[in-house]
Amino acid sequence: MKIAIVGFGAAAIGFIERIKDSEHEIHVFEKSADIYSSSISGIRADGKLFVSKEMGGDIDIDLLLQKKLVDFYTSHIDSKNIETGTSFGNTGYYQEFYKKGFQPINADFYHIGTDQLKEVLFRIYENFKSNENIHFHFDYTVTTIERTNDQVKINGSEIFDIAVIAVGRSGHQLVKTIIKKSPKLILDNTKVDLGIRFELPDHIVEDLNREMYEFKIKYKSRTGFIVRTFCNNPSGFVVLEHYGDFTTVNGHAKLKEKSKNTNFAVLVTIQLTEPFNDPTGYGSHIAKMSNLLAGQEKVILQTYQNFKDSKRTKNLYRVHPTLPMENYILGDINLAFPRRIIESIIDFLEHLNEVIPGITNPDNLVIAPEIKFYSNKVSNDLFPNLKFIGDCSGHTRSIIYATAHGYMVAEELIRL
Numbered sequence: 001m002k003i004a005i006v007g008f009g010a011a012a013i014g015f016i017e018r019i020k021d022s023e024h025e026i027h028v029f030e031k032s033a034d035i036y037s038s039s040i041s042g043i044r045a046d047g048k049l050f051v052s053k054e055m056g057g058d059i060d061i062d063l064l065l066q067k068k069l070v071d072f073y074t075s076h077i078d079s080k081n082i083e084t085g086t087s088f089g090n091t092g093y094y095q096e097f098y099k100k101g102f103q104p105i106n107a108d109f110y111h112i113g114t115d116q117l118k119e120v121l122f123r124i125y126e127n128f129k130s131n132e133n134i135h136f137h138f139d140y141t142v143t144t145i146e147r148t149n150d151q152v153k154i155n156g157s158e159i160f161d162i163a164v165i166a167v168g169r170s171g172h173q174l175v176k177t178i179i180k181k182s183p184k185l186i187l188d189n190t191k192v193d194l195g196i197r198f199e200l201p202d203h204i205v206e207d208l209n210r211e212m213y214e215f216k217i218k219y220k221s222r223t224g225f226i227v228r229t230f231c232n233n234p235s236g237f238v239v240l241e242h243y244g245d246f247t248t249v250n251g252h253a254k255l256k257e258k259s260k261n262t263n264f265a266v267l268v269t270i271q272l273t274e275p276f277n278d279p280t281g282y283g284s285h286i287a288k289m290s291n292l293l294a295g296q297e298k299v300i301l302q303t304y305q306n307f308k309d310s311k312r313t314k315n316l317y318r319v320h321p322t323l324p325m326e327n328y329i330l331g332d333i334n335l336a337f338p339r340r341i342i343e344s345i346i347d348f349l350e351h352l353n354e355v356i357p358g359i360t361n362p363d364n365l366v367i368a369p370e371i372k373f374y375s376n377k378v379s380n381d382l383f384p385n386l387k388f389i390g391d392c393s394g395h396t397r398s399i400i401y402a403t404a405h406g407y408m409v410a411e412e413l414i415r416l
């Protein structure tokens with residue numbers, strides 16, 4: 001078969017790794033200019049690989065396959081210099097969090113680091129490229145997919161037996177175009193995670209960071225919303241994320257360069273019912289409101305005490321942000337976020353302070369908006385010659401889950 005893969009990210013890597021030794025002719029279309037491009041693949045930042053049944057997506061992925069894929073990625077690093085650990089392997093911590101109403105999430109993690117990821121991606125590409133049946137087409141943005149029962153046409157010209165869409169979140173425009181033609185592909189579309197990035201001195205969370213590096217917990221707040229931590233970065237950096245018409249905040253950690261602060265996201269899951277059907281619209285409006293207050297392409301930074309009291313922050317005290325000054329304005333997040341979201345975050349942090357004293361120090365920092373969009377969940381059963389893998393399918397949200405999804409879909413095709 002002649003197979004087109006649209007996008008070269010984590011999901012495509014899993015797919016190709018599984019199918020590369022078959023007879024199939026594989027063509028990869030990637031919009032980035034080349035393998036060195038800063039826009040290629042979501043796996044270019046941070047690179048924390050998780051092995052867990054409890055996070056990363058909503059498909060069931062065997063733990064052995066997850067670990068196998070971690071080994072696949074780390075086998076491409078010469079130094080073998082990676083940070084590893086287990087979240088809540090220590091039952092003492094598990095019980096402490098549980099007692100205070102938190103749901104601790106079990107996971108093994110392997111941190112490659114932003115700096116080493118480029119090397120990993122490049123080596124995987126070099127390896128794939130050496131297979132005669134695999135052809136890469138960079139600087140090729142796929143804008144249309146026309147499908148009949150026998151063939152799939154890409155951009156009105158290239159013809160394939162099967163198209164595998166692996167465009168991640170940055171490819172939402174293409175998925176939207178496909179869904180518009182075939183609305184029956186959509187399985188679900190109601191969720192968005194809204195919240196803040198929290199930044200505090202390393203020493204407050206030192207024990208926790210040493211014990212598990214990444215602490216993932218969920219909590220049902222008194223507002224009824226589920227609140228969770230996401231992407232903990234010991235000695236890390238807060239960064240901006242630009243979405244074209246709005247800007248949000250994110251965090252990452254490097255293996256070599258370290259700061260004196262830890263940052264993690266506190267996210268509130270908003271899942272609404274009919275007639276609501278535009279979680280992306282809802283999230284992006286809140287982001288735009290924050291940017292409107294902060295100034296073009298900036299985010300709002302506030303001390304925790306001012307966040308709680310709904311007062312504009314005018315001065316910082318002991319905690320200094322890792323986000324460069326030109327990227328934020330000192331302000332009041334309460335002017336941009338609905339009350340129920342703010343209350344959920346405060347309730348979460350006040351409870352967390354009971355397990356980790358110092359979390360609610362008045363001068364710790366709150367930075368907003370942080371938003372995690374869920375892609376529409378789409379079906380892979382409707383059309384045999386059109387498959388969606390990784391984050392653009394709405395079924396995954398992490399490197400390992402996206403890679404495994406690609407791997408598993410390739411396995412199904414090989415069996416046909």
Ligand SMILES: Cc1cc2nc3c(=O)[nH]c(=O)nc-3n(C[C@H](O)[C@H](O)[C@H](O)COP(=O)(O)OP(=O)(O)OC[C@H]3O[C@@H](n4cnc5c(N)ncnc54)[C@H](O)[C@@H]3O)c2cc1C
Nearest residue numbers: 007009010011031041042048142168171390391397398399
């Ligand atoms: C800042 C940041 C940090 C993250 N850190 C982590 C982490 O530490 N650990 C973790 O597990 N997950 C992390 N994630 C999530 C993780 O990156 C994704 O879950 C994963 O990369 C999804 O893989 P994917 O293949 O579905 O999409 P991607 O890896 O995003 O790949 C999609 C590819 O498709 C290309 N593309 C898009 N549209 C088109 C088009 N129309 N035509 C051709 N090509 C197209 C893109 O250029 C891209 O190369 C992070 C995400 C971000 C944004």
